[in-house]
Amino acid sequence: MEYDEKLARFRQAHLNPFDKAGQGQQEQKAGEADEDLSCRDSVLGLSHGEPGFQCSERVMDLGLAEDHFSRPVGLFLASDIQQLRQAIEECKQAILELPEHSERQKDAVVRLIHLRLKLQELKDPSEEEPNLRVLLEHRFYKEKSKSVKQTCDKCSTIIWGLIQTWYTCAGCYYRCHSKCLNLITKPCVRSKVSHQAEYELNICPETGLDSQDYRCAECRAPISLRGVPGVARLCDYSGLYYCGNCHWNDLTVIPARVIHNWDFEPRKVSRCSMRYLTLMVSRPVLKLREINPLLFNYVEELVEIRKLRQDILLMKPYFITCKEAMETRLLLQLQDRQHFVENDEMYSLQDLVDIQAGRLSCSLTEIHTLFAKHIKLDCERCQAKGFVCELCKEGDVLFPFDSHTSVCTDCSAVFHRDCYYDNSTTCPRCARLSLRKQSVFHGPNTEEQA
DSSP states (O other): OHHHHHHHHHHHTTOOTTOGGGHHHHHHTHHHHHHHHHHHHHHHTOOTTOTTSSOTTTSOOHHHHHHHTOSOGGGOOHHHHHHHHHHHHHHHHHHHHSOTTOHHHHHHHHHHHHHHHHHHHHSOGGGOOOSEEEETTEEEEEOOOOOSOOBOTTTOOBOOTTTOOEEEETTTOOEEEGGGGGGOOSOOHHHHHHHOOOOOOSSOOOOOSGGGTTBOTTTOOBOBTTOSSSBOEEOTTTOOEEOTTTOOOEEEOOHHHHHHHOOOOOEEEOHHHHHHHHHHTTOOOEEHHHHOTTHHHHOHHHHHHHHHHHHHHHHHHHHHTOHHHHHHTGGGGGGGGGGGGTOSSEEOHHHHHHHHHTHHHHHHHHHHHHHHHIIIIIOHHHHTTOBOOTTTOOSSOBOTTOTTEEEOTTTOOEEEHHHHHHOOSOOHHHHHHHHHHHHHHTHHHHHHHO
16 A cells, blocks of 8 residues: 555656656655655665666666556557657666566566567557568568577677567578668678588688778778777688677687698687588588598598498499389488488588597498498399409409409409409400400401401
8 A cells, every 4th residue: 555655646746757858857856756766666675775776767667667658558649659668678778787587587577578568559550570571682580489598690689589579581590680670781691602602711811900991891890909999809710800799709610620630629700600601511512632632641530431432322323223222212311411422522511520520430331331231131133233253253242332342443343352453464344345346346357357
């Protein structure tokens, strides 16, 4: 009852906590206002000396804010909506200043939700945000999640999912408030990945702040190494400097350091570089034999992976012509790494990370064993496509992916490795094919000589 009496006196004095234009009237009734504010602090459980709740202009009583805007919907004007929005912003600031996970913060969040619901009731249906926005090749979709753990990539502030509308780009996963959409200046990173899918292969190609005119490489805000007016942060991938809003000290593996130094230590990169590297991580664009062929001499795992990939390429013709293999879709065992059944030269950054961690060698060995078992044991059609060593004409049926065999580079015939290198004569199959070609082109002359 005492709180209701104080609230009635507060309203009779025409003290509007959200009307900054009426500060003169507030000063005239300072005694009564101070008494009401002390009552308000006692109701909320706040001491008079707590910072952030002494100033009535910065932090308003959320309970009074609700009552102040509790008139019927039809009586609200445009000024009321503006004041309600201002009250929401001040309430959000109050929540940020409160201790995290405290009871007062929880109560403030609940009341803030009520204010937001009141604002939604007042909004014109024509003001509803569209579900899809297309800007600078971004395809922004309105999010329905109410999580408050997201951060706007444009203004670097928290996205209040309960009371704010926010969007996510379906291509590069760029997140921002609806109010920040028109401020975006960078196009979607996925378009760059689609048109120019390649890495920067120089290790941190730094050019200096003077080449950037002492401005952020993305938003062009003034920056310096001394932090005045803004701190300059170096991106280890691009070698450019960014401001704190465009560079959040995200850590990731740098492709150039992996290829040249086999170094997988995460380095700090900008938000733009982070999104680009995230989209590029699974794309097979690294041709290691051309970029750094000496890497195979020092990394044994790379040699093992290359041999397994070469064997899988030799197995591929068997599966393409095998009805049973096509029905069981054996080649789909490598659907996550489709480039493994196309060539043995291209690698993705994720491949190199998995090689270094030891994951790729284990998984690829299991798939290699499954493929070999189908060809040599399970399928009679594939077994019939094996070879017999024509040099010794002994032993079991040979296949080109066996470890103890050698393959003729001209006719693809398979022999025992020891037989192939010990025999100094030419390949028997090559000699037979050559003789057959001569008999086709010079058939009559050959018969007369015979």
